[in-house]
Amino acid sequence: MSEPLQRLLRIHDLSVSLPGPRGTRLQALRHVDLTLDRGESLALIGESGSGKTLTALTLMGLLPPGAHVDGDVTLSGQSLLALDEDAWGHWRGRRVAMVFQEPLTALNPLQRILAQVMEPILLHRLAPDRATARAHALAQLARVGLDATHARAYPHELSGGQRQRALIAMALAAEPELLIADEPTTALDAVLRLQILDLLQSLVTERGMALLLISHDLALTARRVQRLAVMYGGRLMEQGRAADVLAHPRHPYTQALWAARPRLGAGRDQPLQVLPGGVPSLSQIGPGCPFHPRCPLAQARCAQEAPPWTGHLACWEVAP
Ligand SMILES: Nc1ncnc2c1ncn2[C@@H]1O[C@H](COP(=O)(O)OP(=O)(O)O)[C@@H](O)[C@H]1O
Ligand code: SF4
Ligand SMILES: [Mg+2]
Numbered sequence: 001m002s003e004p005l006q007r008l009l010r011i012h013d014l015s016v017s018l019p020g021p022r023g024t025r026l027q028a029l030r031h032v033d034l035t036l037d038r039g040e041s042l043a044l045i046g047e048s049g050s051g052k053t054l055t056a057l058t059l060m061g062l063l064p065p066g067a068h069v070d071g072d073v074t075l076s077g078q079s080l081l082a083l084d085e086d087a088w089g090h091w092r093g094r095r096v097a098m099v100f101q102e103p104l105t106a107l108n109p110l111q112r113i114l115a116q117v118m119e120p121i122l123l124h125r126l127a128p129d130r131a132t133a134r135a136h137a138l139a140q141l142a143r144v145g146l147d148a149t150h151a152r153a154y155p156h157e158l159s160g161g162q163r164q165r166a167l168i169a170m171a172l173a174a175e176p177e178l179l180i181a182d183e184p185t186t187a188l189d190a191v192l193r194l195q196i197l198d199l200l201q202s203l204v205t206e207r208g209m210a211l212l213l214i215s216h217d218l219a220l221t222a223r224r225v226q227r228l229a230v231m232y233g234g235r236l237m238e239q240g241r242a243a244d245v246l247a248h249p250r251h252p253y254t255q256a257l258w259a260a261r262p263r264l265g266a267g268r269d270q271p272l273q274v275l276p277g278g279v280p281s282l283s284q285i286g287p288g289c290p291f292h293p294r295c296p297l298a299q300a301r302c303a304q305e306a307p308p309w310t311g312h313l314a315c316w317e318v319a320p
Contacts (some may be wrong), residue, residue: 233290
């Protein structure tokens with residue numbers, strides 16, 4: 001089947017299992033289907049433990065040892081699951097780059113910011129000499145709002161927001177086609193969160209790069225991306241244009257996440273609607289819909305059999 005020209009990433013029927021205790025296998029991702037076009041931003045949303053980071057790690061070739069992967073993942077028509085470690089060395093950082101969750105641990109504390117942003121440029125031989133690499137790195141830092149003083153600093157000398165910007169500059173340094181940002185704003189205060197999300201979205205618009213933004217926060221993220229995919233228990237629950245999903249969240253899990261959002265100006269006598277229960281561990285997830293223990297619409301068959309993924313929705317009780 002031929003792909004549209006603008007199609008960058010295609011994840012088809014992706015399942016990932018991990019080694020569990022006493023020789024068992026834990027099914028972490030089940031039949032995930034996603035696409036991403038050039039110049040498009042998609043937020044992958046779900047509570048902690050839903051499988052978002054494992055999805056990202058699959059795209060970076062960084063799954064834990066012993067992981068089994070089934071399905072099909074292609075970037076620019078190249079199957080990522082077929083790459084060997086040598087080939088990953090050329091792809092990782094160059095074609096797909098990732099901003100990891102924790103800026104302090106993702107940066108080398110002993111190296112100045114400039115050297116860290118130059119590293120991918122030198123590694124992928126994207127500049128003829130060090131002086132050019134340096135100029136490219138400074139330009140990347142300028143794009144995320146950091147100057148020569150920040151470039152000379154060590155990570156601990158920067159604020160949390162500046163470190164997160166430095167990590168984004170590092171990820172952008174080799175001009176990747178796909179940028180993955182895994183909870184890039186968790187460590188930041190409310191104003192900085194919005195600034196970083198706006199920065200990411202402006203980079204998508206400016207560069208035609210694709211963005212996969214991972215977040216547990218539907219309300220914060222949803223208005224800053226074009227598409228949303230909601231994940232739970234290693235399965236997709238709902239996906240669609242962000243504006244449509246927000247206007248009419250259809251899946252009971254999306255509705256629950258939306259109802260549980262913090263609201264500005266909510267009166268003191270209006271209790272927050274908190275989602276009851278917690279995300280199941282992998283060993284607790286059976287063959288049915290993973291949301292069934294917490295779902296207000298659950299029926300007997302929800303526990304027995306997982307609903308099929310229609311491309312937009314997986315739920316027995318909501319009409320496709
Ligand atoms: N290396 C691992 N070994 C076993 N289980 C793991 C491993 N990494 C993640 N998991 C489990 O896989 C599930 C999904 O994890 P993850 O993708 O990190 O979730 P999220 O990023 O949505 O918080 C969780 O139940 C987590 O405990
Ligand atoms: S399939 Fe059943 S348990 Fe799952 S979300 Fe739909 S109604 Fe709820
Ligand atoms: Mg995660």
